[in-house]
Amino acid sequence: MKGIFSVLVENRDGVLSAVSGLFARRGFNIDTLAVGETENHDMSRMTITSTGDQRTIDQIEKQLNKNIDVIKVRRLNEARSICLEMVLAKVSYNSETRTPLIELCQMTGAKIMKVTAKYLLIEYHSDPESVDDFIRLVQRYGIIELQRTGTIAMEK
Amino acid sequence: MNGAQAIIKCLEAEGITRVFGYPGVAIAPFYEALYQSPLDHILVRQEQSAGHIASGYARISRKPAVCVVTSGPGATNLITALATAYADSIPLIAISGQVSSDLLGRDVFQEADMRGATRSFVKYSYLVKDPDDIPRVIKEAFYIASTGRKGPVLIDIPMDVQLKKLHRDFAYPENVSIRGYKPEIRINMAQLRKVVSAIDHANKPLICAGGGVILSNAEDTIRNFCEKFNIPVVHTMMGMGVMPKKHPLNFGMLGSNGKPYANRAVGRADLLIIVGARLADRAIPQPESLATKRTVIHIDIDTAEIGKNMGPSVPLVGDAREVFSILAEQKFSAADQSWIDELEEIKRSTVDKRVFSDRFVNPNTLVQKLSEKMEDDAIYVADVGQNQLWSADNYIMKEGRFLTTGGMGTMGYSIPAAIGAKLCCPDKQTVAVIGDGAFQMCMNELATMMVNDVRIKMIIVRNGYLGLVREYQYNSYDAHYIGVRLNDWPKFDKIAEAYDIDYLYCSSDDELDDKLDEFLDGDRPCIMVCEIDSEDRVK
Numbered sequence: 001m002k003g004i005f006s007v008l009v010e011n012r013d014g015v016l017s018a019v020s021g022l023f024a025r026r027g028f029n030i031d032t033l034a035v036g037e038t039e040n041h042d043m044s045r046m047t048i049t050s051t052g053d054q055r056t057i058d059q060i061e062k063q064l065n066k067n068i069d070v071i072k073v074r075r076l077n078e079a080r081s082i083c084l085e086m087v088l089a090k091v092s093y094n095s096e097t098r099t100p101l102i103e104l105c106q107m108t109g110a111k112i113m114k115v116t117a118k119y120l121l122i123e124y125h126s127d128p129e130s131v132d133d134f135i136r137l138v139q140r141y142g143i144i145e146l147q148r149t150g151t152i153a154m155e156k
Numbered sequence: 157m158n159g160a161q162a163i164i165k166c167l168e169a170e171g172i173t174r175v176f177g178y179p180g181v182a183i184a185p186f187y188e189a190l191y192q193s194p195l196d197h198i199l200v201r202q203e204q205s206a207g208h209i210a211s212g213y214a215r216i217s218r219k220p221a222v223c224v225v226t227s228g229p230g231a232t233n234l235i236t237a238l239a240t241a242y243a244d245s246i247p248l249i250a251i252s253g254q255v256s257s258d259l260l261g262r263d264v265f266q267e268a269d270m271r272g273a274t275r276s277f278v279k280y281s282y283l284v285k286d287p288d289d290i291p292r293v294i295k296e297a298f299y300i301a302s303t304g305r306k307g308p309v310l311i312d313i314p315m316d317v318q319l320k321k322l323h324r325d326f327a328y329p330e331n332v333s334i335r336g337y338k339p340e341i342r343i344n345m346a347q348l349r350k351v352v353s354a355i356d357h358a359n360k361p362l363i364c365a366g367g368g369v370i371l372s373n374a375e376d377t378i379r380n381f382c383e384k385f386n387i388p389v390v391h392t393m394m395g396m397g398v399m400p401k402k403h404p405l406n407f408g409m410l411g412s413n414g415k416p417y418a419n420r421a422v423g424r425a426d427l428l429i430i431v432g433a434r435l436a437d438r439a440i441p442q443p444e445s446l447a448t449k450r451t452v453i454h455i456d457i458d459t460a461e462i463g464k465n466m467g468p469s470v471p472l473v474g475d476a477r478e479v480f481s482i483l484a485e486q487k488f489s490a491a492d493q494s495w496i497d498e499l500e501e502i503k504r505s506t507v508d509k510r511v512f513s514d515r516f517v518n519p520n521t522l523v524q525k526l527s528e529k530m531e532d533d534a535i536y537v538a539d540v541g542q543n544q545l546w547s548a549d550n551y552i553m554k555e556g557r558f559l560t561t562g563g564m565g566t567m568g569y570s571i572p573a574a575i576g577a578k579l580c581c582p583d584k585q586t587v588a589v590i591g592d593g594a595f596q597m598c599m600n601e602l603a604t605m606m607v608n609d610v611r612i613k614m615i616i617v618r619n620g621y622l623g624l625v626r627e628y629q630y631n632s633y634d635a636h637y638i639g640v641r642l643n644d645w646p647k648f649d650k651i652a653e654a655y656d657i658d659y660l661y662c663s664s665d666d667e668l669d670d671k672l673d674e675f676l677d678g679d680r681p682c683i684m685v686c687e688i689d690s691e692d693r694v695k
């Protein structure tokens with residue numbers, strides 16, 4: 001099963017390494033991780049997604065709670081939350097593929113951030129599954145470089 | 157006041173009267189402040205021992221104890237002791253000197269990233285960058301170490317922070333406020349009612365007590381509860397001392413190194429009440445299967461322990477002492493005497509089929525006789541290896557303490573831990589029992605012992621081998637013994653002589669009584685070597 005943890009932590013040095021170290025030490029997976037400051041400068045929010053059996057997901061929550069730099073852990077329900085990821089991709093094109101690629105961007109709401117003679121630099125954000133789909137769709141045109149963020153999530 | 161002086165003030169405010177340590181340049185400002193303070197310093201011979209001595213001291217005083225080391229190798233030498241304390245939930249405050257903060261990260265002389273290196277072995281760690289933070293950090297460190305599930309806390313202090321003056325007037329905070337740490341647990345009453353109902357419905361209840369019971373000072377509370385409702389008890393190795401050995405409701409230590417009848421008691425019980433035990437592999441080989449055949453109540457102060465190794469039927473987060481004080485006030489019908497009789501019968505009919513050599517001292521007899529002869533409130537420190545398992549198996553617990561490292565199993569723990577225990581309670585008879593392998597890991601501390609007039613007694617269970625590894629090679633690798641022979645050195649009599657310690661030698665059961673009497677007589681430090689047959693095994 002999938003676990004989405006929204007983890008409020010002290011905005012201090014060493015906290016990210018303590019949290020990721022906890023996952024490494026206990027053999028938990030980190031599928032995605034996104035970290036950023038919150039509205040309070042002294043607190044950061046980490047969104048961590050992980051997969052594992054029920055016991056593992058429960059243990060992750062408990063072990064996160066046990067960490068003293070962790071202020072609050074919330075387990076988010078995917079259906080009741082907004083989950084977003086962003087992807088940046090340089091996708092190559094030629095005279096034949098240029099139009100369908102631009103149409104694909106229009107249909108999916110992806111933004112063309114830069115045009116060069118060889119590639120389009122495309123930005124796309126959506127829920128994690130749509131991001132997967134989008135990557136599959138542009139793959140056929142030839143991806144030169146791709147970068148994807150971790151999930152950020154918020155309860156509706 | 158500079159940072160170093162502020163540390164001393166804080167330690168005094170916490171009631172600390174002595175620290176255990178080893179100096180070096182990066183911690184020199186602290187030592188200068190120590191020089192000007194009334195605090196005692198006990199110089200160890202290697203930093204790991206500073207941690208183990210503090211551990212022995214903390215276990216007996218039931219309060220955090222302080223060890224101090226310098227940066228780099230001094231600090232890394234301490235890590236094994238921190239890991240040991242962490243595994244056994246012992247409250248320690250470790251203060252390590254660090255290179256100046258402007259040099260951090262440049263790999264200068266004796267720089268080691270201690271926060272990074274100890275992350276998974278401490279409950280929390282600090283790198284202090286501003287001397288004005290020192291009072292808050294030390295207050296928090298003591299609070300974190302001694303509340304909730306106890307454990308070691310590291311405070312890494314760069315040299316310049318020790319030297320810099322505080323900008324504010326020194327004031328030791330009265331309160332602690334840490335957003336991410338709220339150890340006061342309000343017991344969940346709905347869960348408690350489920351516990352009560354499970355106990356009420358059980359025909360064959362059994363308590364399994366772990367080290368958490370001792371850490372929570374709950375021995376009396378649990379004993380009262382068991383006596384009131386006639387509930388039998390088994391315990392883990394760290395739970396030795398929850399019940400005296402001869403208590404009619406005590407059915408011994410469970411686990412792969414425990415009493416077969418204790419394990420059979422677990423098998424027969426329809427309700428198992430686990431308290432303050434993490435159910436590691438040595439206590440319960442297949443914890444998942446426990447709750448399939450019986451109701452399991454798991455009581456622990458650490459939420460993360462519950463469900464980590466086993467999914468219990470009824471979890472309850474709370475302090476053992478508090479939980480059992482409440483439980484003792486409930487109205488249960490006392491458990492049926494036939495259940496106790498059944499366990500008695502199992503105990504009586506369990507035949508120990510192990511055969512021990514009669515050429516030398518029988519290790520079982522040794523531990524039995526020794527513990528019988530020891531004072532009622534004595535402290536017994538078992539090291540690690542066969543000596544530890546023979547100790548746990550045969551020790552006749554009265555009202556004293558049995559200290560060992562059950563979690564990490566760190567060889568060479570017993571002598572420094574015994575030194576710490578004896579320093580804390582000089583009036584209590586303190587005996588360390590150790591193998592000839594582990595002795596050589598910590599015999600440097602005989603000097604610490606003599607210099608500080610710490611009068612502990614030591615029994616070296618000698619068989620010329622790393623016995624437990626040898627036994628493992630016998631059982632698992634067709635007796636292909638490799639890397640386990642200690643040969644004939646050192647000459648322990650000469651070691652004793654070098655440190656002006658009394659020395660006794662015993663090589664047969666016949667002379668055991670007399671030798672033990674002589675060994676325990678008076679309070680001078682004494683080493684007694686007991687010759688054991690290397691073929692004698694734990695199992």
